[in-house]
Amino acid sequence: MAKPRSEEKRSAIVAAAVRVIASQGLGAPTATIAAEAGVANGSLFTYFETKADLFNALYLELKAEMASASLKGLPAKADFRKQMFHVWSNSMDWAVSSPEKRRALAQLTVSDEITPASRAAGHKTMAGVAALLQRARANGPMRNAPMAFVVTIMNAVGDATMDFMIQDPANAKKHSKAGFDALWRALA
Amino acid sequence: MAKPRSEEKRSAIVAAAVRVIASQGLGAPTATIAAEAGVANGSLFTYFETKADLFNALYLELKAEMASASLKGLPAKADFRKQMFHVWSNSMDWAVSSPEKRRALAQLTVSDEITPASRAAGHKTMAGVAALLQRARANGPMRNAPMAFVVTIMNAVGDATMDFMIQDPANAKKHSKAGFDALWRALA
Amino acid sequence: MAKPRSEEKRSAIVAAAVRVIASQGLGAPTATIAAEAGVANGSLFTYFETKADLFNALYLELKAEMASASLKGLPAKADFRKQMFHVWSNSMDWAVSSPEKRRALAQLTVSDEITPASRAAGHKTMAGVAALLQRARANGPMRNAPMAFVVTIMNAVGDATMDFMIQDPANAKKHSKAGFDALWRALA
Amino acid sequence: MAKPRSEEKRSAIVAAAVRVIASQGLGAPTATIAAEAGVANGSLFTYFETKADLFNALYLELKAEMASASLKGLPAKADFRKQMFHVWSNSMDWAVSSPEKRRALAQLTVSDEITPASRAAGHKTMAGVAALLQRARANGPMRNAPMAFVVTIMNAVGDATMDFMIQDPANAKKHSKAGFDALWRALA
């Protein structure tokens, strides 16, 4: 991860990758991403050694962005349920307002180009959310389940919820709440 | 009068595809699948016009197999919860005992080579399960949610559960039950 | 050239080849020709050992048919010019009324699948016409040119004439006469 | 700033295509053409998007070269016959001295990969010759024939003449004159 000259160009590539992956999938040519970024195809490889490197970096960036969006404005004093709902709403809002990022992240998440290391790092960025979740379920029926299981379920319910919010934006808020309630029933 | 198209060869190809997709993903060369099936690469195209056709056929076959496995031995007289749990357990068992099929199906499900028609047909094979689910949530908190939302959540919780059962086979049964209980709490 | 059982099937293949070549060119799959003939693809090869063999046989057949059509009803007693014009008209009529055969023949003529032997044999079938041509030019300006040269020119002018007759059928007769007159001026 | 697209390499490919097509026909693999040009197979597609594109470009180049060769040194003040003969001789000389180009052009001319647009453009390059031909026949017996018909006949007689010049180079000049005389008789 050498520090290349132009941070600007690097982010142009990353942003282009989001758009291109969202619309064409992970099979999209690097040349297309470079073009979308307004950069020569060869230049992409000065910023990311391989296509897989770009994907891993993008994965991490999106994870981090999502995590940070989720925690924004967290009411520190509120009870767990309120805090959790705040985080949940933030996540849903981020997904709905950045559908391309969400789609790209979804694709990356199931790709086998993403290394275990990246996945681990990705989970770390979500540590704040996980901690909340940890406490939320502390006295509930899933108190003894592996944490990873709980996280997976939350993600899964979250994904389903996002899909419905995007498909039916008029009722986005309702879907968001319904999803959260279902999750809360499952774990708390 | 001529060498008939051999059902045996067809299934060899399908079975090979399962193995190859499980280990190499959907990007695996058709030639690899053919070789794994012990067939000339050209022969694959006698049975499936296109790589995508093979994928769609495989998707449907796996969906059907999973559905049929899920419903096997359904206790017709039991209450919904028991019936649902039966189906759930069957699904989990199928996934755990056919991990390659499960991985292949997971990949196919997110692929954009699978046509809407195939997806629709795939959902039809799960109609029996869906009907059960329908009645199970009839009086619960999700009684007014779109059915598709409920299905998605069930699948998501199921997927998460399977992963944990496979990762930690010693406690497979426990995970299966925990997953089901979480689902039941969410919807009934 | 073993004698296969069904002469009928053989000609079905040949006839199919004419149609298919006319519409798809020489690159058309043998399977397409077989299908058009209502025969299994493998059967084609009991009648013609290779695709090239089929082409050569077809070439000869079309050449022969054209030659025979050209000489039909030749007025034995008339002068050369009249005889030549008769032959010329017959050729043009054949081409115009069998456009597929003509197109197929044109393609075969320039193909390098046609062996020199076939070409020689093809020319032989045109011997009657050539003899006429021979005498026609006997006292004209091309009396010393190689016969093959004269034949080539005749074919060339003939081809051009056919094209115009087909393109503009209303004036077919006029074009036919104009072509013949041009040829006659050139050689007699 | 980057390695510029090398005109040299482009012409190497075009020249290689001439040779390969002359000896193996239009069915020759692009890989063979690339190899003959001393280029990686992929590079061919940097210069020509498609095999058909290469063919069309080559067709145009050969047409243009032939046209330009035909008109070289045209005696502006001479009468039509002399001018026509000059053009005719130039054409024949070009064909005889570039037999591969001539063969390649002949194959391309009958190929259905050549688009109508290319054909139209090809004819434009021959406009100078056509104009001459137009005036040459103005008072002759073909004065009312469609121009396209006249052109076709000229090409046909020309092709036949070339063949004989190449087959019998000792008498090339004689054949050239004989061909021209035949043409002139036909049209003027």
Added chain:
DNA sequence: CATGAATGAGCGTTCATTCAT
């Protein structure tokens, strides 16, 4: 002999990556 499945070499094209400018 008829059939059509089986075979596998072969082809046009793509694309991640390298490298000359």
Added chain:
DNA sequence: GATGAATGAACGCTCATTCAT
């Protein structure tokens, strides 16, 4: 560093021909 041409392995699919039935 930036550029984009160069590279060549790889892929999906075709099709003439063979051969089991």
